[in-house]
Amino acid sequence: MNYCDLAPSYIRSIAPYQPGKPIAELERELGITGIVKLASNENPLGASPAAKAAMLEAIKSIALYPDGNGFDLKDALVKRYGVTHASITLGNGSNDLLELAARAFLAPGDKVVYSAHAFAVYALASQAVGATGISVPAINFGHDLDAMRQAAQDNQAKIVFIANPNNPTGTFLSADELQSFMRKLPANILVVLDEAYNEYLPEDKRYDSISWLKDFPNLIISRTFSKAYGLAGLRVGYAMAHEQVTDMMNRVRQPFNVNSVAQAAAVAALRDVSFVKRTFELNQRGMMQITEGLTKLGLEYIPSYGNFVAFRIGGATAMYRRLLELGVIVRPISNYDMPDWLRVSIGLESENAKFLTALKQAIGEQK
Numbered sequence: 001m002n003y004c005d006l007a008p009s010y011i012r013s014i015a016p017y018q019p020g021k022p023i024a025e026l027e028r029e030l031g032i033t034g035i036v037k038l039a040s041n042e043n044p045l046g047a048s049p050a051a052k053a054a055m056l057e058a059i060k061s062i063a064l065y066p067d068g069n070g071f072d073l074k075d076a077l078v079k080r081y082g083v084t085h086a087s088i089t090l091g092n093g094s095n096d097l098l099e100l101a102a103r104a105f106l107a108p109g110d111k112v113v114y115s116a117h118a119f120a121v122y123a124l125a126s127q128a129v130g131a132t133g134i135s136v137p138a139i140n141f142g143h144d145l146d147a148m149r150q151a152a153q154d155n156q157a158k159i160v161f162i163a164n165p166n167n168p169t170g171t172f173l174s175a176d177e178l179q180s181f182m183r184k185l186p187a188n189i190l191v192v193l194d195e196a197y198n199e200y201l202p203e204d205k206r207y208d209s210i211s212w213l214k215d216f217p218n219l220i221i222s223r224t225f226s227k228a229y230g231l232a233g234l235r236v237g238y239a240m241a242h243e244q245v246t247d248m249m250n251r252v253r254q255p256f257n258v259n260s261v262a263q264a265a266a267v268a269a270l271r272d273v274s275f276v277k278r279t280f281e282l283n284q285r286g287m288m289q290i291t292e293g294l295t296k297l298g299l300e301y302i303p304s305y306g307n308f309v310a311f312r313i314g315g316a317t318a319m320y321r322r323l324l325e326l327g328v329i330v331r332p333i334s335n336y337d338m339p340d341w342l343r344v345s346i347g348l349e350s351e352n353a354k355f356l357t358a359l360k361q362a363i364g365e366q367k
């Protein structure tokens, strides 16, 4: 028998998530070293030293179960953002939070709305619970909020997922656009506002979505320690929402979904404001370096508000492979309906330079 057939059809039809290639895997395949990975929007500075110290301290108590309520981390978030403990959900990465929202509120057959070219996990999390995803065509690779609202209302969707900035396109929605969308959307449709790259926004684009929670009880904000905080390997994120919404998300959560080392590191990382500032500044410079380099090579790119940028290149798949041979891992995004594009994460100055040199060589060979 085919054991796949034991799974419901909506599970069988899930397209597996395609992660960035790990450095060790490419080392094994090609026997090369000195590989630069610019494929998963990780922090090239690593993690804050304070977070690392907190991890070492937490290991001393590793035989004990973590605090299932995550009191210390929630308390740090309460003090930072002025929300209540009861409005915070902690997740094993923010990916977990997207799934908790789907599991808590969606039943088979329910409808979910997201944008074309939006983060792949919205479709995965929805499909995994038997819900039907509706992908709304984008405008210039960004979310078309009016069309998304219309689609949500027409289809009586339960959840709308919004990524701001979006991955892999880097597109950005202003505070005005988002608030106007929230005001017009019926209050019985939940909105998951995924702000994984919030810390990378330039000052003139920053907005206080947390203050909107009191006006919009259907809003769920999700954030992560994986990107600007440099803790992707630890898996920790948080969501803020109305207390009743939070209550439901916590009922489907694994009791110990965030491990004790991650909780301790996140508390320390949150306090290390200067590390996030350095990360932001490095990213600003690196973004300039890479986009100027792409322009010099005559390549089109989508202006990005994250720590990565998507660029258009002929023969993207072959180019991706050639870059691997040259020791640079970027991310193909054909699974985002962008087969002629690659996405590169912003790295250290030297990593960005290695990427641009390899890209120039690969383009030269292609001609």
Ligand SMILES: *Cc1c(COP(=O)(O)O)cnc(C)c1O
Binding pocket: 041, 092, 093, 094, 095, 096, 119, 163, 165, 166, 167, 194, 196, 223, 224, 225, 226, 232, 235, 236, 237
């Ligand atoms: C990276 C990313 C996440 C989540 O990553 P976690 O490591 O699970 O926190 C969520 N949303 C978007 C848009 C991302 O790019």
